[in-house]
Amino acid sequence: MRVKLDGGTITFLLAFGASRKTCRLATTFNTQKQAFSYLQKHRTEFERMARVRLASGELEDGIIVLSLL
Template identity: 85%
Template sequence: MRRTRSESGGTITFLLAHGANRQLCRLATTFSTQKQAFSYLQKHRTEFERMARARLASGELENGIVVLSML
């Protein structure tokens, strides 16, 4: 997992297992710390993975990355 900061929060990147492949996903958050953002991701991991798989299946990628936002 990697975190970068922006004006409105930051992003967390994670890998989604897709068969034998891995897909890079980016989750935009409004949390100010990596610990808060990671806790949020873990709490909602199943839902984010479901959303990421749907976007991957429909081809909704930005520069080859599945981009998600907070619920």
Template identity: 80%
Template sequence: MQIVRRVKLEDGTITFFLAFGASRQMCRLATTFSTQKQAFTYLQRHRTEFEHMARARLASGELEDGIVVLSML
């Protein structure tokens, strides 16, 4: 699985896609950081944990408007 960064929604919140093969799943990570750069660094540092959380939420159908919503660990 691969994380591909996309546009920020608001300060400290970033949207990214989990890629598995040709499929992509949009995910949103809400953080308490004030900049997108800080949030993205945090995402990269905890990448494995967020991938597992996103996969589990996707498998259980925990989506909000078709998006996997995550928050800080």
């Protein structure tokens, strides 16, 4: 999982079969280290949520938008 923190938004890629999908998560974290730690701790839950949203077509401009757990 590749993570980028930009202005309170974490952007990361998740694998769905042979393809990759961009996911965006709005956060209150100040550092990339904090954001990455949070993502790693809740990785399975975020992947599940992202798959559900992708399957139901809940995309914004082709991006899966998630919220904090």
